[in-house]
Structure formats: structure tokens, C-alpha cells
Amino acid sequence: MSVSVNVRIPTPLRTLSGGASEIGVEGSTVAEVLKALEAAHPGFQERLFDGDGNLRRFVNVFVADEDIRFLDGLGTAVAEGQTVSIIPAVAGG
Amino acid sequence: MAFVSGLRCRECGRDYPADPIHVCEWCFGPLEVSYDYDAIAAAISRESIEHGPPTVWRYAPLLPSDRGEEVDLGAGFTPLVRAERLGAALGLNQVWVKNDTLNPTNSFKDRVVAVALSKALEFGFKTVACASTGNLANSVAAHAARAGLKSYVFIPADLEAGKIVTTAVYGGNLVAVEGNYDDVNRLCAELAGNYPWAFVNVNVRPYYAEGSKTLAFETAEQLGWRAPDHVVVPIASGSQLTKIAKGFEEFWKVGLLDAEPKVRVSGAQALGCSPVATAFIEQSDTIKPVKPDTIAKSLAIGNPADGYFALDAIRRSGGGCAAVSDGEIVEGIKLLAATEGIFGETAAGVTVASLKRLAEEGVVSPDECVVVYVTGHGLKTLDAVQPTCGPTATIAPTIDSFTEHFDVQE
Numbered sequence: 001m002s003v004s005v006n007v008r009i010p011t012p013l014r015t016l017s018g019g020a021s022e023i024g025v026e027g028s029t030v031a032e033v034l035k036a037l038e039a040a041h042p043g044f045q046e047r048l049f050d051g052d053g054n055l056r057r058f059v060n061v062f063v064a065d066e067d068i069r070f071l072d073g074l075g076t077a078v079a080e081g082q083t084v085s086i087i088p089a090v091a092g093g
Numbered sequence: 094m095a096f097v098s099g100l101r102c103r104e105c106g107r108d109y110p111a112d113p114i115h116v117c118e119w120c121f122g123p124l125e126v127s128y129d130y131d132a133i134a135a136a137i138s139r140e141s142i143e144h145g146p147p148t149v150w151r152y153a154p155l156l157p158s159d160r161g162e163e164v165d166l167g168a169g170f171t172p173l174v175r176a177e178r179l180g181a182a183l184g185l186n187q188v189w190v191k192n193d194t195l196n197p198t199n200s201f202k203d204r205v206v207a208v209a210l211s212k213a214l215e216f217g218f219k220t221v222a223c224a225s226t227g228n229l230a231n232s233v234a235a236h237a238a239r240a241g242l243k244s245y246v247f248i249p250a251d252l253e254a255g256k257i258v259t260t261a262v263y264g265g266n267l268v269a270v271e272g273n274y275d276d277v278n279r280l281c282a283e284l285a286g287n288y289p290w291a292f293v294n295v296n297v298r299p300y301y302a303e304g305s306k307t308l309a310f311e312t313a314e315q316l317g318w319r320a321p322d323h324v325v326v327p328i329a330s331g332s333q334l335t336k337i338a339k340g341f342e343e344f345w346k347v348g349l350l351d352a353e354p355k356v357r358v359s360g361a362q363a364l365g366c367s368p369v370a371t372a373f374i375e376q377s378d379t380i381k382p383v384k385p386d387t388i389a390k391s392l393a394i395g396n397p398a399d400g401y402f403a404l405d406a407i408r409r410s411g412g413g414c415a416a417v418s419d420g421e422i423v424e425g426i427k428l429l430a431a432t433e434g435i436f437g438e439t440a441a442g443v444t445v446a447s448l449k450r451l452a453e454e455g456v457v458s459p460d461e462c463v464v465v466y467v468t469g470h471g472l473k474t475l476d477a478v479q480p481t482c483g484p485t486a487t488i489a490p491t492i493d494s495f496t497e498h499f500d501v502q503e
Contacts, residue, residue, distance in 0.1 A: 010116075013118070021286065047120070058120065058398075065276070069381065088121045
């Protein structure tokens with residue numbers, strides 16, 4: 001079932017969102033949400049995914065602050081009002 | 094002057110100007126500083142370095158900024174000591190310890206922070222910030238105080254008490270976040286876009302990371318202008334290991350070494366947070382993030398940003414990678430202390446225990462010149478050794494009581 005979620009856009013991708021840091025889209029899974037994002041603001045698809053349709057290895061996606069690699073990956077279900085964040089990997093220390 | 098020619102994406106090779114940015118807009122790959130090496134080769138020599146200050150700034154032409162004086166607390170040029178007793182305990186004949194506990198805030202982070210804050214001043218930032226597991230927090234708070242910059246330091250709320258005190262004492266804002274380091278990092282990645290701050294491990298990270306090259310520069314200089322055969326380096330984000338490998342290559346590139354370095358690079362991780370070691374051992378090209386559970390909090394990065402590059406550096410050089418248990422970490426700390434008189438933090442325990450493992454596995458061979466990087470002081474992680482370190486005996490203040498407990502032969 002499709003629900004409304006907010007996608008947080010990281011600084012390097014805000015040129016695609018007209019400067020917006022958050023965009024509301026609909027979908028039932030992360031894959032659908034990112035597809036809807038591409039439909040609303042073309043360009044996200046090729047930046048986030050490699051040629052094989054996998055998320056690029058330095059792209060991290062979080063649903064409600066949890067890395068989707070600990071959930072069901074792109075198949076992770078989203079709930080009404082949740083936030084989906086796209087975040088570059090960060091160095092540590 | 095600095096010899097920076099720009100930034101380049103390590104993943105797809107796109108070029109960017111030398112701005113406070115860290116991620117490729119195209120593929121999200123990390124950006125790395127590129128240099129005009131011909132100009133550096135003309136400007137640098139063994140003599141110019143030997144006449145430089147006893148700090149990271151003796152290698153200024155190979156660093157991305159040269160406003161070091163304004164932030165200088167004396168980071169770098171720490172001792173490289175021949176570790177014969179440690180070597181004997183492990184069946185190795187030529188072990189050296191790079192003792193980076195002797196930095197101004199007692200970890201290697203002073204190297205990277207000195208460079209990052211120098212660059213932040215150059216960019217005109219008034220406030221610096223970081224996400225930290227503790228060592229970086231200490232160093233950013235101290236260097237910000239020194240440079241007259243405002244600071245915001247974000248740490249996991251469950252950090253060791255010692256690391257909290259040794260950050261808070263420098264003033265500045267210390268923000269304890271309810272979550273693990275990866276949570277703190279995620280928060281900071283998002284905050285960084287909203288404030289005009291120099292986030293040392295976010296938007297100025299390409300410059301910051303370059304500071305770790307000085308660990309290789311010093312090692313080569315201190316060995317008499319030659320590279321070692323093998324290095325063992327702890328892995329958190331993977332940046333330090335990657336930059337140490339790069340440092341030896343750069344020294345060769347600008348003409349400071351007589352022979353081309355062929356340094357085998359080995360990694361050290363804690364079993365409770367070993368995404369890179371796991372990929373290495375399983376011969377996988379994918380690094381799966383993990384939820385850290387280890388006493389080595391300074392290495393507890395479950396989603397290492399430079400993990401792929403560290404893995405690549407290890408494989409390319411013919412090195413190995415070990416993952417050691419919390420018990421082995423404590424034993425590693427005590428072995429280093431008891432054989433060499435150097436008290437390292439838990440990350441040092443990981444590195445020493447990994448050296449032991451790699452020696453047992455034959456990855457480190459007995460006659461190699463091997464350098465182990467001890468990157469933080471043991472006083473930062475007293476909790477780890479406290480349960481197993483105490484008085485040999487507790488006695489009454491009498492000679493009888495002493496002789497009762499100690500049968501002294503010599």
C-alpha cells in the first residue's frame with residue numbers, strides 16, 4: 001500500500017531537487033520511493049544506482065534512521081510519515 | 094605555499110576545485126586531494142625536511158595547507174622505536190613501534206586535525222565540528238582552542254568517561270548523542286549541510302585525511318630514508334591505512350627514497366566490528382556494514398567510508414587482515430606495555446594482537462622490517478584493562494609482610 005514519506009536530500013544532490021532539502025513522495029518500499037523521486041525530479045536514478053540497478057557502493061539509504069542494509073534493502077517497507085534519508089558515507093574517528 | 098591542484102573522485106575520477114566539499118556529486122565517491130608532484134619534487138628534499146620543525150609541518154609541501162603555525166600544538170614526529178622484546182615474544186626479528194601516544198592530545202588524530210584546522214582557517218571558517226569516537230573529539234577541542242575557533246563536537250553518549258572529560262576541559266560545545274558512532278556520523282552528515290561549519294570528517298575530510306600520510310613520511314625518514322617491508326595498521330574508517338600506503342608512494346614519487354617502496358600493508362580490526370577483515374577473509378568485494386560490539390570504541394565504525402580503499406590497499410600489497418577478540422585486545426595492550434613500556438589504548442591492543450595473529454599465520458615473516466602503529470594512549474581507555482591490572486600484592490607496612498609476599502632472589 002502506497003504511503004507518503006519525506007525523502008531527505010543530501011547537499012550534493014540538491015541541484016536535482018531545485019535546492020530543496022526534503023521532498024514528499026509516495027511509495028510502499030524504498031525502491032518505489034526512489035522511483036517516485038526520479039519521476040518528480042529526473043536525474044536521481046543515474047546518480048544513486050549503478051548500471052546494474054544496484055545502489056552505488058558509497059550511497060547509504062536510511063529509513064527512520066536505520067540503514068536499509070540492516071533491513072530488507074531496497075525492498076524495505078516504509079510507513080506513513082516516515083523519513084527516508086540519502087547519505088554519503090562519512091569518515092571516522 | 095601548498096601544491097594542491099584540486100580534488101578528484103576516488104571512485105569515478107571526476108575533477109573538482111579545492112573547495113570544502115568531500116563527496117562526488119555524480120557517484121557519491123569520496124574526493125581526494127591531488128597535487129602537482131613535479132613542483133613538490135622541486136621544492137622538497139631530505140635536507141629541507143631535516144631542517145623543518147619536529148612536527149607534521151616538516152612535510153608541508155606534501156600537505157594540502159600550510160597555515161600550520163596558527164593551529165600548532167606540536168602534532169607529529171613521534172618516536173619510532175625498535176621493539177626487540179615485543180618482537181622476541183612474537184618470534185619476529187625486526188619489529189618497530191610508531192608511538193603515536195606521544196601527540197599533544199595523545200592520539201594520531203592530532204595529525205589530521207592540525208591539517209584540517211589549518212585548511213579551515215584558510216577557507217575562512219569560524220567554527221569547526223566533528224563526529225567522534227573520542228580521540229578526534231579531544232583533538233578538535235584542543236586545536237580549536239589553540240586556533241581561536243568555535244567548536245561543536247558530537248560523540249556517542251556512552252563514550253568512556255575519560256574521553257568526555259578530556260574533550261570538555263577545552264571548552265567548546267560537546268554534544269552527547271544517544272546512539273552509536275554510526276548514528277552520530279549519520280546525524281553529522283545531515284547537520285553538515287545545514288551549518289556553515291568546517292566539519293573535519295565531513296566537508297573538509299579530503300584535507301583532514303591527508304594528515305595521516307605523515308605517519309608514513311616519518312616512518313620512512315626515521316628508518317633512514319627507506320620504507321619498511323610491512324606495516325600493521327588499525328582499521329576504523331580505513332582512511333589511515335589507505336593514507337599510510339599513499340604516503341610511502343608519495344615519498345618515492347617526489348624523490349625522497351633511493352628504492353621504490355614495496356610495503357605490504359596489513360589491517361587490524363576488532364572481531365566485534367570487522368567489516369573489512371570479514372570481506373578480506375571471505376574474499377568478498379562487498380563490505381557489509383555491521384553493528385559494532387567491541388571494547389575498541391575508537392575502531393567501532395560499522396560502516397567504514399574508506400573500507401573499500403583499505404581492502405584494495407591490503408590486497409594490492411600482499412598484506413593480510415586480522416580480526417581479534419576483546420580478550421586478545423586486552424592481552425595485546427598488556428603485552429606491548431610489559432615488553433616495551435608503551436601503554437596504548439584498545440586500538441593499540443587490536444594492532445598488537447593482530448600482529449601476533451599475522452605472525453602466527455605466517456603473513457608477517459620473521460625477518461621482515463615490520464612497523465606497528467600504536468595510535469592512541471592507554472590512559473584514554475583505562476576501563477579495558479582495569480579489571481585485570483592491579484597491585485601484585487597488598488601488604489602491611491612492615492618488612493615481614495613484604496618478605497612474606499615476595500621471595501626476592503636478586
